[in-house]
Amino acid sequence: MMSKTSKEHLEQFRTQCKARGLSITPQRTAIYEALIGSQDHPRTEDIYNRVKTAFPDMSIDTVYRTLCLFAEIGFVHLVEGYGEAKRYDPDMECHHHFRCMRCGRILDFKEPRFDALDVPERFKQTCAVSSVKVVLEGVCDQCLQKAGES
Amino acid sequence: MMSKTSKEHLEQFRTQCKARGLSITPQRTAIYEALIGSQDHPRTEDIYNRVKTAFPDMSIDTVYRTLCLFAEIGFVHLVEGYGEAKRYDPDMECHHHFRCMRCGRILDFKEPRFDALDVPERFKQTCAVSSVKVVLEGVCDQCLQKAGES
DNA sequence: TTGCCGAACAAGAATCATTCTTATATAGTA
């Protein structure tokens, strides 16, 4: 199992940008490299701090915009902070969620096949797992329709 | 399939509060009722607006505190806005997440059994699903340990 | 290579959700 070299990643980055008509700027390149080189799940500010060495006067706004863009085109996954205020689900029966990445809507669905997924040993033994759910992400019907119209 | 009556819900609410040594205040009761009576996934401000009729000078801070409390003791589920800044995952290989509800940490794990879950027809037909993941929620080992010490 | 134009950027103000601070009120209990 051989992971991509830094050069291959960079090549892919350039290709993807061109394919989408996005300019390849030094800032974007630096942010991309900082991302690829990171373990865990960096926050915008973490990335900002990492690129600041090479770009002392990069604006944090640029990092926000760029990471957002990268998530949209699939360079990275957004795993926290979907940009919405806190929301609560009063339905305590077991169910699952579809999240629209465009409008933020969360749709509930029941799917008995998903209700009894077995928690991996690692977590059973060391953590207190209180919920096991399947989360679908994508674009909802309403947003697809809107996009089709325009 | 008979859902609980409003009175039964309220009774459960009182019992649970007493069991945990929490005061039963009119504000909490109103917030609880607004929650139980809601479809979808209300935001803190939605609940605030609903209870404002009955409590014109309730502070929104009270709603924040109370909803947070309710999520902790299991009256509702928090489904959005876990209170953290945006975080990105550069690992684009299929993997799943455990989220610690106490410290916010997200742990990655691979679990081939979870990688090929079949998307329900409903979503296949109307939405563009780009990701299917299992999310475990609970308390992580570190937080359990900390809690044990104190 | 040079010049142009729209996209990208920096800086800082503005916004929005959320939390904190402080003084007051009240639920549960002796």
Place this chain on the structure above:
DNA sequence: TACTATATAAGAATGATTCTTGTTCGGCAA
């Protein structure tokens, strides 16, 4: 009924994120 810890209201403060404005620069055409 009085007491004490808990809960509340009000508004200031914070932190992440986005917007506004003027400037710069990447990519393409001449």
